[in-house]
Amino acid sequence: MSFPRNIFVLNTGRCGSTTLARACGHLTSxxxxxxxRSHLTGPARLDYAPGHIExxxxxxxxxxxxxxxWGDRAAYVHLTRDPEAVARSxxxxxxxxxxxxxxxxxxLGAAWKTKELERIDLARDYVATVTANIETFLAGKSHVTAMSLESMAEDFPRFAAWIGARGDIAAGLAEIAQRHNASEA
Structure with missing residues (x-):
């Protein structure tokens, strides 16, 4: 694969995304x-510099x-975590x-208005919806890999090799060993 190519890490949230971004911050390539760019609208929302991991x-x-x-000119990572753990988080x-x-x-607030869903049920529905969106989007892409929070320490060096990254992989692994943005107990 020809890099540097832009890399988009798609995920539900609550699955180690902050941790992975911090680990990738130790890459020099x-x-x-x-x-x-989450606060931007229009074309600026997706206007990332070449060789960027978002x-x-x-x-x-x-x-x-x-x-x-970006289409197939970018590479994509599907970052996951056990869906029930994500929903509970x-x-x-x-x-x-x-x-x-x-x-x-x-x-449209329907679930809350009718009290039919508890927060955990709503979270499970959100996780299933976002996961399905990501899986469907990635189905036709040429440059895709998967990572999970549960195996991030093993996945990160493989990911770095996949994109031909240079930098301090050991410092990235040290970030992975820490908890970042963890939910309150």
Whole structure:
């Protein structure tokens, strides 16, 4: 594969995305960031510099535009974690963040208004929806790899080799050994 190529890490959130972005920050062959353009609209939202690794769970809602802008010219990582662990992590957060946006904006608050769904059920639905969006988007892509929070220490060196990365892999692994952005207990 010819690199540096832009790399987009697609994920649900609550699966080690902050940790992976920090680990990638130790690479000298690529720039890396977590949700660096999430506040932008229009073409600027997906206008990443060449050789950039972007880790942003909100990209799952921009897959059509990601296809139009980057398509198969980019490489993609599907970062996962056990879906039940992701749902539980979302459900226990004090600030529901994207889960509240999903409930109120995508589902129009119906589940909350009728009290039919508990927070954990809503989180499970969100995780299943985003995962399906990502899997469908990646099905036709040529440059795809998978990583998981549960095996990130083993996956990171493989990922770095896959993209031909240079930098301090050991420092990246040290980031992975730490908990970043963990949910409140």
């Amino acid at each position: 690529h720039t890396a960031a977590h949700e660096s 880790v942003d769970n909100r990209l799952a809602w921009f897959l059509g535009r990601l296809e139009q802008r 979302f459900a226990r957060r004090r600030n529901p963040g994207i889960l509240a946006a999903y409930r109120n904006g995508i589902l």
